[in-house]
Amino acid sequence: MTLSRRAAAFLLAFGVWSWLLWPVFFRNIWVSDRSWLDGSPTAYLLVHLVIAAVSLILGTAIGVMGWRGLRVRRSARA
Template identity: 75%
Template sequence: MKLSFRSALFLLAFGVWSWLLWPTFIRNIWTGERSWEGGAPTAYLVVHLVIAVVSLVLGTVIGVMGWRGCRASRR
């Protein structure tokens, strides 16, 4: 399958956006009041960390697809 340059650029932008958004979210959740109880992580923290990590992985995969698509369409 060949992506158009425009589609590849969109995927690349999505990957970059994921890396701008989710690390900030992780920092905010980590320091949140509901994240720790008696020094142990709460279910709230665990669930949100899983969501953030999965989103970062998917954002990375999508960004790499976009990067490869951009490089291939310029040839």
């Protein structure tokens, strides 16, 4: 299956967006008052850590698919 150039660019942009959004989100969760109780991480922090990690993994996979889709289309033109 070959992606259209537009679809591949969208997937790549989604991957980049994930890497711009989720580290900032996690940094904000890390400093939240609800993230720590007596120096120990709370369930709030751990759940959001898992959400951010999964989102980064999926964003990376989607971005790689987009990158590969663009590369294939570029090499097909040559």
